[in-house]
Amino acid sequence: MCRKLRLKVCITLWLMLGLSCLSSVLVAAETKLPCYDMLHIIPCGQADFPRQAGDFAPAPKQDRFQLTFNDQIVWDQHNKIAWMRCSVGANLQNQHCNGATALSFEEAQAACAASALDAGGWRLPSVMELNSLLEVQQPGLKIDQQFFPDTQPAAYWSSDRSLTAPKPLQEKRAVAWHVNFATGAIFDALTQSPQFVRCVR
Amino acid sequence: MHKITGLVVLSGIICSLVADAKREAFVYDPALQQYWQHCEAGMEYTGRTCQGSVLALSWQKALLYCAALSADKVWRLPTRDELMHYYARYGQKRLHIVNLYWTSTTDVEHPELAWYLIPELRWVYTNYKELDGLVLCVANSD
Numbered sequence: 001m002c003r004k005l006r007l008k009v010c011i012t013l014w015l016m017l018g019l020s021c022l023s024s025v026l027v028a029a030e031t032k033l034p035c036y037d038m039l040h041i042i043p044c045g046q047a048d049f050p051r052q053a054g055d056f057a058p059a060p061k062q063d064r065f066q067l068t069f070n071d072q073i074v075w076d077q078h079n080k081i082a083w084m085r086c087s088v089g090a091n092l093q094n095q096h097c098n099g100a101t102a103l104s105f106e107e108a109q110a111a112c113a114a115s116a117l118d119a120g121g122w123r124l125p126s127v128m129e130l131n132s133l134l135e136v137q138q139p140g141l142k143i144d145q146q147f148f149p150d151t152q153p154a155a156y157w158s159s160d161r162s163l164t165a166p167k168p169l170q171e172k173r174a175v176a177w178h179v180n181f182a183t184g185a186i187f188d189a190l191t192q193s194p195q196f197v198r199c200v201r
Numbered sequence: 202m203h204k205i206t207g208l209v210v211l212s213g214i215i216c217s218l219v220a221d222a223k224r225e226a227f228v229y230d231p232a233l234q235q236y237w238q239h240c241e242a243g244m245e246y247t248g249r250t251c252q253g254s255v256l257a258l259s260w261q262k263a264l265l266y267c268a269a270l271s272a273d274k275v276w277r278l279p280t281r282d283e284l285m286h287y288y289a290r291y292g293q294k295r296l297h298i299v300n301l302y303w304t305s306t307t308d309v310e311h312p313e314l315a316w317y318l319i320p321e322l323r324w325v326y327t328n329y330k331e332l333d334g335l336v337l338c339v340a341n342s343d
Binding site: 034037039049051139186 | 267268277280309325
C-alpha cells in the first residue's frame with residue numbers, strides 16, 4: 001500500500017518535475033530479494049517454498065558508504081572501517097580505477113602495509129570484512145560499483161589463512177581465503193597464486 | 202531451618218532450570234538476536250552432544266523442514282549472510298559436520314542453484330537445489 005501511495009505521489013511529481021523520482025521508486029523496489037521455487041521466481045509466502053531469503057530480506061542498508069579523502073577512501077558506516085576505493089595498483093581518475101594488479105598473498109600484505117594513502121595504516125581485510133562487501137543478490141559484478149568502481153570480476157585476497165588445507169601446506173602457511181566478486185564465492189587458494197587486493201584500515 | 206529449606210528449594214529450582222536450558226533444542230545468540238538449533242536436522246541434543254542420524258535434504262525439503270518446526274517461533278532456513286555470521290562467530294563448534302549446509306538464498310543469476318556453506322572447508326558457493334545438504338534452522342527473537 002505504501003509503495004502504491006509512493007508511486008502515485010511520484011507520478012504526480014514526475015508530471016511536474018521529471019523522471020528522477022520514478023527511478024528512485026524503481027531502485028527502491030529492486031532492493032527486496034525475490035522468492036524462488038526450484039527454477040523460477042514465485043510470489044513470496046508460498047506454502048511449498050516457505051520462509052526463504054525473499055521472505056526475510058533485510059532492510060537495505062541506507063547510507064552505508066561515504067566517500068572521503070578526495071573520493072579515494074570509502075568509509076563503511078556498517079563495519080566502522082575504511083576501504084581503499086580502488087584495488088591495489090589502480091589509480092582513481094574521473095571516478096574510474098585503472099591499472100589494478102594481481103599479487104601473491106605476501107605481496108598483497110606488503111602492498112597494503114606500504115601504502116601511504118592518507119598516512120597509511122592499511123592491511124588486508126578479513127574474509128568476513130570482504131564478504132560484507134558482496135552483494136550476492138545483484139546480477140553481474142557483486143559489489144556496489146558506484147563506491148568501488150572497476151572492481152575486477154575475480155578473486156580478492158583476505159587476510160585469513162586456511163586451517164583446513166593439507167598439513168604440509170598448513171605448515172608452510174601456504175593457503176589463504178579469497179572472495180570472488182564475479183561469482184560471490186569464497187574459496188581458498190595457494191598464497192603464491194596472484195589475486196587482486198583491496199586494503200582496509 | 203526455614204532458611205535452609207528455602208535454599209534447598211531455590212537451588213532445586215535453579216538446577217532444574219539450568220538442566221532444562223541445557224536440554225533445549227536451540228541456543229540463543231544475543232549478538233545476532235536469533236535462536237539457532239543446537240543440532241542439524243535428524244539429530245537430537247542431549248544436553249552435551251548431538252546424537253542420532255543426520256538428515257541430508259534437498260533445498261526445498263530444507264525450507265519445509267524448518268518451517269514445520271515448533272509453532273512458538275518462526276523457524277526458517279538461514280540466509281547466506283546469517284549462516285556466514287553464525288559460522289564466523291562460532292566456527293566448527295556449532296557447525297561441525299563436514300558437509301554442505303543449505304541457506305535460503307537463491308543464486309539470482311541461476312535460480313536452479315542456492316547458496317551453501319561447507320564449514321570445514323569454509324567454502325561458500327552455489328549448488329543445485331536438488332542436491333542433499335544439511336539443515337540448521339534459525340528463528341528471530343521477536
